[in-house]
Amino acid sequence: MWIYLNDRFVTEQDAVVSVFDHGFLYGDGVYETIRSYGSRIFMRDQHLARLRRSGEAIGLTIPIPERQWPALLHEAMTKNEVGQDHNDAYLRITISRGPGGIGLDPALCPTPTVVIMTKPLQPSPPEQYKTGVSLIVAKTRRNLPSALSPQIKATNFLNNILAKREAIAAGAFDSILLNWESQLTECTVSNIFFVRAGRLCTPALTCGLLDGITRDLLLGLARDAQIPVDEGHFGVESLRQADECFLTNTTMEVMPVTRVDGHPVGKGTPGPITRQLHGQFMANRARFLEP
Numbered sequence: 001m002w003i004y005l006n007d008r009f010v011t012e013q014d015a016v017v018s019v020f021d022h023g024f025l026y027g028d029g030v031y032e033t034i035r036s037y038g039s040r041i042f043m044r045d046q047h048l049a050r051l052r053r054s055g056e057a058i059g060l061t062i063p064i065p066e067r068q069w070p071a072l073l074h075e076a077m078t079k080n081e082v083g084q085d086h087n088d089a090y091l092r093i094t095i096s097r098g099p100g101g102i103g104l105d106p107a108l109c110p111t112p113t114v115v116i117m118t119k120p121l122q123p124s125p126p127e128q129y130k131t132g133v134s135l136i137v138a139k140t141r142r143n144l145p146s147a148l149s150p151q152i153k154a155t156n157f158l159n160n161i162l163a164k165r166e167a168i169a170a171g172a173f174d175s176i177l178l179n180w181e182s183q184l185t186e187c188t189v190s191n192i193f194f195v196r197a198g199r200l201c202t203p204a205l206t207c208g209l210l211d212g213i214t215r216d217l218l219l220g221l222a223r224d225a226q227i228p229v230d231e232g233h234f235g236v237e238s239l240r241q242a243d244e245c246f247l248t249n250t251t252m253e254v255m256p257v258t259r260v261d262g263h264p265v266g267k268g269t270p271g272p273i274t275r276q277l278h279g280q281f282m283a284n285r286a287r288f289l290e291p
């Protein structure tokens with residue numbers, strides 16, 4: 001695998017970062033996970049804009065000008081022979097504060113570290129889309145937004161990792177994190193939706209969750225299909241009363257959820273609105289790809 005590190009492509013063996021990098025010492029950095037369909041990157045400008053916003057939120061200037069990113073991402077895909085016909089690519093951009101003396105002051109790190117990794121995208125198994133996945137409600141709460149904004153896609157991911165550990169221990173696909181007021185927020189790497197009496201519901205951003213790019217796209221598709229949408233504040237009981245539930249993110253698209261804490265959601269099978277929205281997503285996907 002060729003990795004872009006700072007200013008050049010290096011082999012995996014040579015892709016090493018200093019132990020003084022504040023990304024390593026303090027989780028001080030930001031990242032984005034992106035994908036392509038064939039050679040065309042999905043929602044490219046939205047991901048790059050979010051990367052810039054994450055950087056701005058922590059006072060980290062992304063050292064590569066915005067106009068250079070598309071060519072760089074394509075070079076990364078080409079070098080690794082991914083992102084060609086029928087060969088979708090997974091791309092991860094990581095920008096850390098960079099190496100510097102021990103201490104929290106970002107001024108210790110004059111030069112951020114830039115990493116771009118690409119590999120073939122591993123799609124979720126078709127079986128999961130057919131049967132749906134199971135979730136638990138984690139004991140770990142989502143970070144308080146006033147302590148660490150969920151809009152910052154930070155390389156400090158312990159909040160989500162602790163919740164993921166709970167899911168793994170319970171044999172579940174993933175965990176739902178509640179906020180400080182026991183309201184639903186999101187899962188460890190995805191946003192959550194549910195359907196109740198024909199209405200599509202999803203936690204509002206004010207509950208403290210990442211403004212997912214796929215979430216936003218799905219809300220638009222639902223409105224196009226005239227499905228009533230409620231972005232609101234919901235407790236765990238709303239999931240118990242839901243007819244359907246699903247997750248969204250860039251790599252999974254729309255993943256049905258059929259069990260929560262061991263209880264079936266609705267009939268315990270992927271529901272019709274979940275299927276309809278995933279179908280609409282696939283039918284409209286080309287609109288959201290690079291030219």
Ligand code: PLP
Pocket residue numbers: 033160186187188189190191210211212213214215248249250251
């Ligand atoms: N929520 C969290 C915590 C995430 O890490 C992600 C994606 O990585 C998402 C939601 C979904 O975001 P997107 O649709 O932009 O991939």
